[in-house]
Amino acid sequence: MLPLETAREFVLDRCAARKLERVAVADALGLVTASEIVCSEDIPQFANTAMDGFAVRSADVADAPCELRVVETIAAGHAPQVTVGPGEASRIMTGATIPPGADAVVMVERTSMAKPAGTAAGGADNPETVRVEVGVPPGNHVRHAGDDLQAGAHVFGVGTELTAGHLGVLCSLGMTEVEVFGRPRVGVLSTGDELVDDGSPLQPGQIRDSNRRTLLALAHRADVDCVDLGLVRDDPDAIEAAILTGVDTCDAIVTSGGVSMGDFDYVKAVLNRIGDMRWMQVAIKPAKPLAFGTVGDVPVFGLPGNPVSSMVSFELFARPGLRSMMGHPDPIRATVGATAAEDLPRRVDGKTHFMRVLATPKNGGIEVRSAGGQGSHMLWAMANANALAVVPDSDGVRAGESVDVLLLD
Known part of the structure; x- marks a missing residue:
């Protein structure tokens, strides 16, 4: 199994920042500056x-x-x-x-x-x-004039993520456009004869397609432009056509399912034929299987099919990759320290576990407790979680002990 850091480095090395663009300040929220912003006039201009x-x-x-x-x-x-x-x-x-x-x-x-x-x-x-x-x-x-900023002063450097406050400063400088790294256009695709998404009663062996909507929402939260590439049946020609359409119209593609070692899957067969893919087993739980590579120069994230695994894999690999494409200098979400409010048990298996937890503020710090079932199919518990506890290979964390967490919300 690959260490998480090795797999993620492989992904980030192939997710270079996109070309520079000039966009309207009104459309720049969440984008990253590609050039230094220098103050052209005193702010305020008069006492x-x-x-x-x-x-x-x-x-x-x-x-x-x-x-x-x-x-x-x-x-x-x-x-x-x-x-x-x-x-x-x-x-x-x-x-x-x-x-x-x-x-x-x-x-x-x-x-x-x-x-x-x-x-x-x-x-x-x-x-x-x-x-x-x-x-x-x-x-x-x-x-006084120049009390906030003086003409010629450095305002924001390259790599600054533009928040609401940043946009206000740009407007106060009289800027209507700003040079940024472009916002990626990301296509999300589901495949499988077993999937339905029309609300009809399930037939034997069928499941509802929840991953596509979930991944589209996660991509939207990552400040990218999202494209729904739809649900495609298990037909190699249809899958290839859908992927190539995505490659022609998108800057990155996200799929889910069919990435486990030994799986025979049409998506896997198609990507092996038309892309340069790497099929990995990462030392984490959930989200152990990961496929990543390129079709042409378009990154393709092949995430696991289990709903929770798909979401965790997006958080650990796709989100950092997409943020890297947007020019973020630190695309990986930082961990923060927390205290376990209850036991967070696990077994030794050679993997780092990302446990779904509820994080709440307490006594100036953060306290976490389990959000519910930890199975990779248990989407309800994942929906209730607002953080992932990073539990190293061990028998778990005891109540009162420290644990690192990724705050998702």
């Missing part, structure tokens, strides 16, 4: 206020409480028209430009209107006056 309040000269309020004449109201998006002179203030709204002459902002909660316009002798020509209750230092509640 503005972090609070609703009054823009003042800090020297004028050093002996607060005091009263200042209000010379202007400045809303966000509007340029100030008046310079703040001695004994003066401008009413200002959050995000608005600090007016000339002012060097600080007093939040509105620390002020009160001493004299609304037109209420004293002089009528409507009498200006508004604000009473400032506290003194403030220069720069109080002022966001």
Whole structure:
């Protein structure tokens, strides 16, 4: 049996990052930068206020409480028209430009209107006056130009996965497109006369095709474009036609079933004829059998047919391979430490076991317990799991002991 690391290295070596593309920022979520992003302008571009309040000269309020004449109201998006002179203030709204002459902002909660316009002798020509209750230092509640980013600054390097926050930064820089590694188009195929997917009553020997929908969903969660290549009967010509259609239209193909050693399977026969495939037995449970290779230059992942094995194999091999194609510098999901809340038993068999568990936060750490049956056919327990406990070859993990886990959700 091959060690997991050896099998995965074989996969990753053949899943090179795809060609570079320029995509709209709106479509770049989950993609990886292919070039460095450098700030072209100061962010923010102008000094503005972090609070609703009054823009003042800090020297004028050093002996607060005091009263200042209000010379202007400045809303966000509007340029100030008046310079703040001695004994003066401008009413200002959050995000608005600090007016000339002012060097600080007093939040509105620390002020009160001493004299609304037109209420004293002089009528409507009498200006508004604000009473400032506290003194403030220069720069109080002022966001200076370049406070977040300065022109010429490094923003994001090559290999950055773009999250919602990253996209917001790109928009703040005025970017409408970004250079990224392309999003792979991944085709998912099911084969077998025993499979049905039309909801009809099962006939003797038939099973419902759950793997295709599951793998399409897992691929979607991996941020790739998914193509349903359908359910194909056990006919070599039909299988070859479906695979070649996938090769012509997709960047990678995922199949399930027919990869065990000694199996006679039409998919295996076809892939051996048209592809450069390697059929492996990996020292893990579930998901021991794995087929991987290329048809032309298109990677083909042949995953096991048992539902849980198919999902675990996708997590350990297909997902890292697809992420590598997307330019992720660290395509393999990292493990985190956890504590077993109950015994996680297993037997010595020369394999690393990936046990389906429920992970929950507790006392600043993570606690895990079994999600149910551990058979490779027990899809319900896998659906309930949100993590895989990585249990090395042993008799298991005892309650209270540490165990590494892969967090799936």
